[in-house]
Amino acid sequence: MRAIDWQDDTVVIVDQTLLPHRVEHLALREPAELIVAIKRLAVRGAMALGVAGAMGVALAAVRARERGENVGAAARAAARQLAAARPTATNLFWGVEQAMMALPGGASAVVGAALALRDADIAANRAIGERGADLLGRPARVLTHCNAGALAAVEIGTALGVVAELHRRSPLTMTYATETRPLLQGARLTAWELGQAGIPHRVVVDGAAAGLILGGEIDAVVVGADRIAANGDTANKVGTLAHALAAARAGIPFLVAAPEATIAADTATGAGIPIEERDEDEVLSVDGHRIAPPGARAVNPAFDVTPAELITAVVTERRTLPLGRAAEATGSAPQAAGSVAATIGSKRGEAIRR
Numbered sequence: 001m002r003a004i005d006w007q008d009d010t011v012v013i014v015d016q017t018l019l020p021h022r023v024e025h026l027a028l029r030e031p032a033e034l035i036v037a038i039k040r041l042a043v044r045g046a047m048a049l050g051v052a053g054a055m056g057v058a059l060a061a062v063r064a065r066e067r068g069e070n071v072g073a074a075a076r077a078a079a080r081q082l083a084a085a086r087p088t089a090t091n092l093f094w095g096v097e098q099a100m101m102a103l104p105g106g107a108s109a110v111v112g113a114a115l116a117l118r119d120a121d122i123a124a125n126r127a128i129g130e131r132g133a134d135l136l137g138r139p140a141r142v143l144t145h146c147n148a149g150a151l152a153a154v155e156i157g158t159a160l161g162v163v164a165e166l167h168r169r170s171p172l173t174m175t176y177a178t179e180t181r182p183l184l185q186g187a188r189l190t191a192w193e194l195g196q197a198g199i200p201h202r203v204v205v206d207g208a209a210a211g212l213i214l215g216g217e218i219d220a221v222v223v224g225a226d227r228i229a230a231n232g233d234t235a236n237k238v239g240t241l242a243h244a245l246a247a248a249r250a251g252i253p254f255l256v257a258a259p260e261a262t263i264a265a266d267t268a269t270g271a272g273i274p275i276e277e278r279d280e281d282e283v284l285s286v287d288g289h290r291i292a293p294p295g296a297r298a299v300n301p302a303f304d305v306t307p308a309e310l311i312t313a314v315v316t317e318r319r320t321l322p323l324g325r326a327a328e329a330t331g332s333a334p335q336a337a338g339s340v341a342a343t344i345g346s347k348r349g350e351a352i353r354r
């Protein structure tokens with residue numbers, strides 16, 4: 001099952017707001033429908049957003065061609081609206097950009113670029129899983145946050161790709177999935193994926209992670225990312241920073257698993273990463289039932305930024321980038337944060353010119 005795909009000039013997604021109790025697909029023919037799905041997290045996760053961005057431009061181009069309208073104008077309008085749908089995951093803008101680069105070739109070329117990006121995502125996730133497992137060796141107990149699995153990509157996923165590869169090589173004793181308030185991607189989606197994969201797991205409340213980590217119950221933490229700045233600072237689902245602080249205190253590896261498309265060489269540090277502020281009712285209610293007293297207000301940042309010095313390494317489909325904690329975890333001299341930018345910049349340039 002793919003979280004997002006292209007079928008008969010239509011984008012087909014699994015409506016993730018209905019999981020785990022219902023598996024329902026949505027067929028989206030118009031960019032506007034896809035934008036609504038992105039905003040309400042029916043399709044979500046950095047890699048899936050990259051594919052959605054590209055496929056959204058393709059929808060605009062194909063519909064315009066069918067209607068005899070200006071394909072370029074329709075694609076440019078859709079690109080602007082798609083890029084504004086969610087601000088943090090750099091993959092969304094990258095996917096839109098990749099599709100727009102194919103525009104001179106017409107609607108068919110844009111569709112081709114979107115499908116190539118979809119297929120490249122699958123291959124990248126497979127490589128990330130192998131590279132991340134190579135780095136971690138044989139941890140027995142792993143903790144992950146939010147959902148960076150197949151549902152956040154096309155197939156496989158990043159952090160859960162590493163978890164699945166670790167389990168394939170040497171069965172994991174336990175995987176701890178933090179529930180990930182307020183939208184519960186961990187309790188709903190990661191638990192569902194791990195159950196489907198037959199990987200032993202327990203859901204834990206977000207606030208329990210630090211105690212498990214400092215209590216010696218966790219051997220490694222593996223998470224995804226929504227944007228990695230040039231110096232290695234990493235934005236991921238809110239709550240990630242707390243787990244990184246605990247992992248640093250406990251001296252266990254904290255691994256960020258993400259494709260090259262998540263690296264934003266033009267974002268110098270974490271301070272430059274826009275953090276999505278979502279509707280406060282997501283915090284004040286659960287499943288439509290208000291849990292806070294009338295009049296209570298909330299703040300609802302969807303992401304936080306983990307400083308590079310708390311991250312053991314970023315693994316992508318092509319590289320293992322040791323960051324601030326590499327010296328502790330692997331004994332290698334930590335790569336100066338500044339040089340990460342140079343490495344990222346030069347390599348990423350190659351990727352785009354691929």
Ligand SMILES: CSC[C@H]1O[C@H](OP(=O)(O)O)[C@H](O)[C@@H]1O
Nearest residue numbers: 044045046148152224225236237
């Ligand atoms: C690595 S993609 C998964 C990534 O995206 C999630 O955010 P959201 O569910 O709001 O799209 C979360 O940050 C995951 O780590």
